[in-house]
Amino acid sequence: MKPNNKVHNYKDEYYPPMPTRTTKFWRSCFIYQLYKFFVLNYKIMKMVVKGHS
Amino acid sequence: MAKVVVLGAGVSGHTAVAFLKKKLGKKHEVVMISPNSYYQWVPSNIWVGIGQMTVDQVRFKLDKVYKKWSVIYKQAKAISINPEGNSEISKGFVTVEYVVGDKQGQQEKVDYDYLVNATGPKLNFEATPGLGPKGHTVSVCAYDHAAHAWEELQKSLALMEQGKHQTFLIGTGHAMATCQGAAFEYALNVAFEVKKRKLEHLADIIWITNEYELGDFGMGGAFVKRGGYVTPTKVFAESILAEYGIRWIKRAGVNKIEKGIAHFETLAGEYKTQEFDFAMLIPGFAGAGIKAFGKDGNDITEKLFKPNGFMTVDADYTPKDFEDWSAKDWPETYQNPEYKNIYAAGIAFAPPHSMSKPMKTANGTPMFPAPPRTGMPSGVIGKVIAQNIANFIKNGATEHKHKASMSRMAAACIVSAGYGIRHGKAATMTVSPIVPDWDKYPEWGRDINATVGEVGLAGHWIKLLLHYMFLHKAKGYPFWWLLPE
Numbered sequence A: 001m002k003p004n005n006k007v008h009n010y011k012d013e014y015y016p017p018m019p020t021r022t023t024k025f026w027r028s029c030f031i032y033q034l035y036k037f038f039v040l041n042y043k044i045m046k047m048v049v050k051g052h053s
Numbered sequence B: 001m002a003k004v005v006v007l008g009a010g011v012s013g014h015t016a017v018a019f020l021k022k023k024l025g026k027k028h029e030v031v032m033i034s035p036n037s038y039y040q041w042v043p044s045n046i047w048v049g050i051g052q053m054t055v056d057q058v059r060f061k062l063d064k065v066y067k068k069w070s071v072i073y074k075q076a077k078a079i080s081i082n083p084e085g086n087s088e089i090s091k092g093f094v095t096v097e098y099v100v101g102d103k104q105g106q107q108e109k110v111d112y113d114y115l116v117n118a119t120g121p122k123l124n125f126e127a128t129p130g131l132g133p134k135g136h137t138v139s140v141c142a143y144d145h146a147a148h149a150w151e152e153l154q155k156s157l158a159l160m161e162q163g164k165h166q167t168f169l170i171g172t173g174h175a176m177a178t179c180q181g182a183a184f185e186y187a188l189n190v191a192f193e194v195k196k197r198k199l200e201h202l203a204d205i206i207w208i209t210n211e212y213e214l215g216d217f218g219m220g221g222a223f224v225k226r227g228g229y230v231t232p233t234k235v236f237a238e239s240i241l242a243e244y245g246i247r248w249i250k251r252a253g254v255n256k257i258e259k260g261i262a263h264f265e266t267l268a269g270e271y272k273t274q275e276f277d278f279a280m281l282i283p284g285f286a287g288a289g290i291k292a293f294g295k296d297g298n299d300i301t302e303k304l305f306k307p308n309g310f311m312t313v314d315a316d317y318t319p320k321d322f323e324d325w326s327a328k329d330w331p332e333t334y335q336n337p338e339y340k341n342i343y344a345a346g347i348a349f350a351p352p353h354s355m356s357k358p359m360k361t362a363n364g365t366p367m368f369p370a371p372p373r374t375g376m377p378s379g380v381i382g383k384v385i386a387q388n389i390a391n392f393i394k395n396g397a398t399e400h401k402h403k404a405s406m407s408r409m410a411a412a413c414i415v416s417a418g419y420g421i422r423h424g425k426a427a428t429m430t431v432s433p434i435v436p437d438w439d440k441y442p443e444w445g446r447d448i449n450a451t452v453g454e455v456g457l458a459g460h461w462i463k464l465l466l467h468y469m470f471l472h473k474a475k476g477y478p479f480w481w482l483l484p485e
């Protein structure tokens, strides 16, 4: 069954937080994401190395 | 000269063989027994399943690499283990059956000084009638399955191009299935591809899961500190599904598939159905089904394996209530307590219990995700076992110098949410440790300062980088050992 696209409230999908246009912009902003790429890689690497002896 | 035999050339076994050979050199023998001629980087099968990568981009032939490393490679599957030997062979041995070539169907007894079982999961499609590529749904658990999924997906996309409505059902195909993360990625990628073609008005994409709450991912969920709040992964998972226009059915154990119809039981005990045009549902996992025999041929399978086929290791398997579970229950050396020269790596080891709270439906059907063992811990476990065995052989050590418990190891989950160098997206999540430790972290079960939860293009680049990095490592290209697991 195709969901009714007009009325949204009271459906599960109505309740979670949704990204704003600004959030979506930063998520795909090349320069900002390049910075994030290095930050996230560094954070992940630190955790990976710590986990086993 | 010592002889180490590894079963299974997956993430865990291949890592173990690489480090064993590197540490032991030519003086000792390392044998790999695996039925597949290819190594596959399983996480990238998601991209094969949406037509963004070819099968040959996610796999490579094993024989060339093993030749380079001087690893003896037998393209065969292990059938049974005789840990005490038998009347003819005084030491432990594995009975293997060749799967290709002149020797196909022939059996051989391969003796060992140390044995590493890294046979991963058996994809248990049979546990859900009608499930899987031989039934009415597709899978992305192996590269050939993923290629088939892409063929089927193209048919649905073509029908949509003709204006026909399509229902996509993606998630778990059994009440005890795990690997929700992979299915979740596939759902997001399918939604991304549908949107890219501007066909979303013709698609109803449904996420179906055995999780109590979304974002459980078989780890009992997690918390992420961001934007001034500590937020459960439930909110993250629901938010991204809603953003992608995917609706969901949770607390659902799929128990039968007919053409275009998935039957499922809910936690409340109702029996329901969901129609679909295209379904990708992850099967339940079981162990490889290897038997074990004593010196006189008696069946001792229960000494090595749990009833689900996974191998017993140094975990605390004492049955306990959910509230009494401890991080200390989880293994750290992966040694079989009965036969000290046998180890299990990656998905092949039997976890002491799940991480998600065990639940039963009103009709008594167990319904909760089995514990996942993702690529990173699987690789780390393979490496640690190899380091310990090499240390025993070369230095005569008797204690395990290297340890890796999933209750101390962290994990990074990069959930792909769309492919493309400029427009791709992924959710990057980290948890530390993987298994919650409520004694050490009484508030959130994990180190809240070590969590990351970000959605963006950077995540896609990281996922892509990991694809090339892990294939570089697996192929044994220069400086492979410097790359982390």
Ligand SMILES: Cc1cc2nc3c(=O)[nH]c(=O)nc-3n(C[C@H](O)[C@H](O)[C@H](O)COP(=O)(O)OP(=O)(O)OC[C@H]3O[C@@H](n4cnc5c(N)ncnc54)[C@H](O)[C@@H]3O)c2cc1C
Binding pocket: B007, B008, B009, B010, B011, B012, B013, B033, B034, B035, B036, B042, B043, B044, B045, B046, B076, B077, B078, B079, B118, B119, B120, B121, B140, B141, B142, B179, B182, B288, B290, B345, B346, B347, B348, B373, B374, B375, B376, B378, B413, B414
């Ligand atoms: C679609 C998908 C996406 C995923 N994405 C991610 C991700 O993004 N990140 C992540 O960390 N993890 C991911 N995972 C999980 C990851 O792939 C597994 O954790 C990892 O493959 C487990 O490694 P393993 O060596 O234990 O098992 P496997 O990689 O399954 O290897 C097992 C090997 O044993 C062989 N074998 C089986 N039976 C026998 C036998 N009788 N004798 C000898 N050999 C045998 C098999 O042929 C195989 O080569 C994903 C999984 C799937 C299915």
